[in-house]
Amino acid sequence: MHWDDLRYALALARGGTLSAAAERLGVSHTTVSRRLRALEERVGATLFEVGPEGYAATAAGEDLVAVAARLEAETLALESRVLGRDERLAGALRVSVMELVLRGFHRAFGSFVAAHPEVALTVTATDDEVSLTRREADVALRLNNTPPEHLVGRRLGGVQFDVYASRALVDRVGADAPLGAYPWIAWDERLNAQWLDAWLAEHAPGARVVLRVDTGAAAMHDLIAAGAGVQFLARFEGEADPSLVCLGPGDPFARRDLWILTAPELRHTPRVRAFMDHMAEELRAALE
Secondary structure, eight states, X not given: OOHHHHHXXXXXXXXXXXXXXXXXXXXXXHHHHHHHHHHHHHHTXXXXXXXXXXXXXOHHHHHHHHHHHHHHHHHHHHHHHHHHTOOOSOEEEEEEEOHHHHHHSHHHHHHHHHHOTTEEEEEEEOSXXXXXXXXXXXXXXXXXXXXXXXXXXXXXXXXXXXXEEEHHHHHHHOTTOOGGGSEEXXXXXGGOXXXXXXXXXXXXXXXXXXXXXXXXXXXXXXXXXXXXXXXXXXXXXXTTOTTEEEEEOOOGGGEEEXXXXXXXXXTTXXXXXXXXXXXXXXXXXXXX
């Protein structure tokens, strides 16, 4: 039994479906199915059963997955310790950053590449959480007022979110109109963003949600600029677009800290330290 076999079982246990496991592993779902069948034949036991909610591990599967998880943790810890002892200001560096942050501060990434050409930087723009412990990234930039205690890093500053509308929409509704008079854009109900409904009830009574979306920062910005409705945008993004008008308010609840984080084992790796120092210098002046 090889580790490469075990990681397929581990991915399926975590994802629950062949497609989710395939996405984690970067392969096709047919490859996951084939490797699972081969593993079950090799061990002589059924490891997963298919139910209405996806794949569930059998007793034998749970035993195998538990061992696989321990092996993964030990392997990743070893990789982190080895990387942590790398004294070169060169090599691969994988960074996970929220789309909003990358859009707002893309020049800082470009200047880092220019200053450190021997660092092979890979940037993944996603709002999904990534595991630095499982080495899904070496460094992460996240908006979080309470970053995980098992990670190390620094606060780069605060990001204020305000309500923005297109100038055309403000002209149509009226510059002095209350927030409740504007059409609102909200998130797809499946995203569990009920906080906005409570906020609207308090600060914009009578407001109508005319559009619900499951989208990223770029598309939300475009929808607001097109006059589809109003919604929160980061102040640094809204103020940079002359076609938008800030309707306020700057509630403390709509303020988030931007943190740059890494695993403790990597904090002294030259390329990790250089990237974190560079971003701190570039972003602190632009953040509140």
